Amino acid sequence: MTGAPARPSRLLIPASALLWGLQIALLSPALALILSTLYGASTTDIGWSLAIYNTGGFLASLLIPAWADRHRSYLQVLLACGVLTIALAGALAAVTSLPWATVALVVLGGPAGLGTTMLFAHLRSAGTATSSIVDTRAIISAAWMGGPPLATAIIGWAGGRGILAAIVVIALLNIATTAAMMSRHRRAASERPEAARPRESLPPGSxxxxxxxxxxxxxxxxxxxxxxxxxxxxxxxxxxxxxxxxxxxxxxxxxxxxxxxxxxxxxxxxxxxxxxxxxxxxxxxxxxxxxxxxxxxxxxxxxxxxxxxxxxxxxxxxxxxxxxxxxxxxxxxxxxxxxxxxxxxxxxxxxxxxxxxxxxxxxxxxxxxxxxxxxxxxxxxxxxxxxxxxxxxxxxxxx
CATH class of the missing domain: 1.20.1250.20 (MFS general substrate transporter like domains)
Structure with a gap:
């Protein structure tokens, strides 16, 4: 009977991976359509906006994870990614011009897109085995099998704002699962010794x-x-x-x-x-x-x-x-x-x-x-x- 309560804890990571994978799989293929339908962006405009957005995401993926390493705050940043996703969806629904939408993508979308990065960083920090990390990666791949068709179906039925609403729902679920993970992580940390450091493939500092x-x-x-x-x-x-x-x-x-x-x-x-x-x-x-x-x-x-x-x-x-x-x-x-x-x-x-x-x-x-x-x-x-x-x-x- 003592092992029964652990099952919901084991399901949190797969559920989180599926939700974060689905969120990315909905937004990424639909972003060009959102810019086109909501702001009347031309193909050239979309190209420049996406280039600026990806540049901001590149910088965010260097700076924010380094900050999380210094503070050991992977789950806290993961929670912030969910909140920023909701803020991004609200901003894209509210603004009326492409320049402001691009600003929202850089300021909010770049950090919000680090959800999977923070999830994998948390797994590594917790001493998770390679097989479990790669299994989590497989779940994200599975989400990509259904995400793009679902995104196009939602846009066809409810338009650009419909896909933004769907992303908000998924972000709320991400926030809930992350909060549960934070609670369980705090309890587990107080009950077990420090996890052993995973073996190195190359000598540290090479x-x-x-x-x-x-x-x-x-x-x-x-x-x-x-x-x-x-x-x-x-x-x-x-x-x-x-x-x-x-x-x-x-x-x-x-x-x-x-x-x-x-x-x-x-x-x-x-x-x-x-x-x-x-x-x-x-x-x-x-x-x-x-x-x-x-x-x-x-x-x-x-x-x-x-x-x-x-x-x-x-x-x-x-x-x-x-x-x-x-x-x-x-x-x-x-x-x-x-x-x-x-x-x-x-x-x-x-x-x-x-x-x-x-x-x-x-x-x-x-x-x-x-x-x-x-x-x-x-x-x-x-x-x-x-x-x-x-x-x-x-x-x-x-x-």
Missing amino acids: RTGTVLVVAAFVLFQATNATAMTFMAIYVTQTIGLAVLWGGIVLGVAAALEVPALMIIGRLGDKVPHLTLVAVGAVAGIAYYLGLALATGPVALLLLQVLNAVCFAAIGGIGLALFQDLIPGAGLSTGLFMNTRRLGAIVSGPIIALGALSPLGQRGIFLGCAVLTLLGLALVHLARRSAGRRAAKDQLPVGG
Whole structure:
């Protein structure tokens, strides 16, 4: 009977992950439509507004997590993210011009978008196992499977303000779950000793190895973003299939991500994180080479197994690896999230330059394979750097 009350506590983290994932999955794909319908923004205006918003989000993801690390206030910041989300929705519903909407996105939306970052930082700070962290990441991926279709359905039924109202409801639920987590965390902290620090993948303070891994992940994220962004065009213009197949391929990829994350998360408790990332990079190289050679739908669908392995290693184990390497649960998680932002920026030149090759659009994915190979080489160099650092630390003083 003593174990029964613990079940609601175990459900709080999955519930929080699902709600935060759903909130992002509703807002992100709908934001351009909101700017267009509520403020009459042109395509160019939307592009500039989103660029300014993403820049503000980038800065917020560096400054606020670092503050949370200093004060060990991850759940408090998570609660503030929920409050700021409600304030953002209210501001977007109230203002009548695009400049003021952009100001609201930067001032309120940037900090409000750090919910998942703070959730993962809290898990790391609490000494959560890699498998549980990656399982939480899988829940957020599952939320993305339903979020975008739900967002478009709400906009079609209730317009831009309808989606803002839905986001407010989810934010209220996020505030409630976070408050419950804070209460349980305070009680648990008073009843148990300090959690053991998770093992490091690289020696603490190994700056060279850390820089190499960060650079590798920018490349990994860039190639992943390229494949996702360009898939629909590639399927229709190069392979010659109906545009529906682009959606089917991306849907299969999203469906495979969840079990792949759960499997690799359990391996992450036993296998070094750098090794799993290297395996994912090899799968990614094979995936991009396969895309460059694919000529039909069957090959595209089968290749998504490799894509899922690559994504699970980069998006799941990569998060745990950054938390191993970089001091501060908030800053390390924020930096990992920013590799995705930087990778999305780099994906543009990859598409533009890759299409100029004699292979045409197939050259884009050949370029992705080369860049992933470069990222794998950087991971290998990071591992060697860690080995040299460990050997140096073992030398006797004055010897």
